[in-house]
Amino acid sequence: QHSQIQPLGIYFSQNTDQFGNINLINKNLGFSKARHYVLSFDHTINKYAKFKTEIYYQDLFNIPVSANKMNSFSTINLINGYPSDSLSNKGTGSNKGIEFSLDKSLNKGFYYLASVSIYDSKYKGSDGFSRNTKWNGQTAFTLTAGRELEVQRKGKQKILGFNIKMIRAGGFRETPINTEASKAKGETVNYDNRAFENQIPAYFRTDIRLSMKTNHKKFVGTLSLDIQNLTNRKNIYGRFYDARTSSVKTYYQTSLIPVLSYKVEF
Known part of the structure; x- marks a missing residue:
């Protein structure tokens, strides 16, 4: 399990109340957290080549989502910019997949590394609906x-x-x-x-x-x-x-x- 701090700009998101006071609306936002589960298999073909298979699952929680609105926003999908709304650590997500790789180290002047990945990436915003994340390309x-x-x-x-x-x-x-x-x-x-x-x-x-x-x-x-x-x-x-x-x-x-x-x- 590991924790991750949010991009610093999120903590400095602010608004102005009716009295003209500037408030840092996300200063108390917590860390995102994840649990990792991995099962791998390695097979040595010969002195220079090996094959590896890995099955994984990531359980994501404490993901910042909108605090006062029911919508699809989640920081999982952020590329640039920062939200202007209040956020809470109530979002979730998951990544799961399987990877295959074939690796041949340099021998007689030749090397290669080939890998195939099949995966699925989902998340839930404050509205509670399960959706694809922006990154869910499913194959690589x-x-x-x-x-x-x-x-x-x-x-x-x-x-x-x-x-x-x-x-x-x-x-x-x-x-x-x-x-x-x-x-x-x-x-x-x-x-x-x-x-x-x-x-x-x-x-x-x-x-x-x-x-x-x-x-x-x-x-x-x-x-x-x-x-x-x-x-x-x-x-x-x-x-x-x-x-x-x-x-x-x-x-x-x-x-x-x-x-x-x-x-x-x-």
């Missing part, structure tokens, strides 16, 4: 692999490297936008009773790294090229109501990013 797959090749050139040892990482994960959840209410208010208004009902498309990203490490007499130099999001996949981050165009717009995560670097080690 990752593959990391690399190849190293040693060569000799002009009396210097060089290590050429190629590494790749692939991620495919179920999309996060989002709350449908009430376009009529958004239009009337001039900003994004969501359907609170349909919190995190929709799922955005799956997240996919491929990163690669090409490198050349050279052993000099007094130092080791590594020239590398990293390309993030190699396929330039347009992964959706979220949607918002644009008052200027009176329409719902989509915004995306980062596109293809190349990074060239040189590192010196003494």
Whole structure:
């Protein structure tokens, strides 16, 4: 079991009463708490490879939710910003799932790590309804692999490297936008009773790294090229109501990013 402090900004949430006094409405908010249950199985295939299975369950409680309103809000789903309402530690949640991983350490210049996860993430706000959390993508797959090749050139040892990482994960959840209410208010208004009902498309990203490490007499130099999001996949981050165009717009995560670097080690 462990406890977690809330983001500090929550404790400094304030309002002004009818007499003009400023009150810190969440200064006495307690810690979120969780109980963890894990069952794992490890199998060594050979000297360099092993397989692991893990089943887990997290029981989340004392999660801050709205104190004076019956709604779907919970700090479990916070990404940025802080609530302006009074909160109480009456929310709950749970995470459960199973993970499989296959790991091969570096041998003869080759390594890999593959993992698959199937999970479910739920929470309850002050209204008591069980809902998906924002993070409930339900599936995730990752593959990391690399190849190293040693060569000799002009009396210097060089290590050429190629590494790749692939991620495919179920999309996060989002709350449908009430376009009529958004239009009337001039900003994004969501359907609170349909919190995190929709799922955005799956997240996919491929990163690669090409490198050349050279052993000099007094130092080791590594020239590398990293390309993030190699396929330039347009992964959706979220949607918002644009008052200027009176329409719902989509915004995306980062596109293809190349990074060239040189590192010196003494």
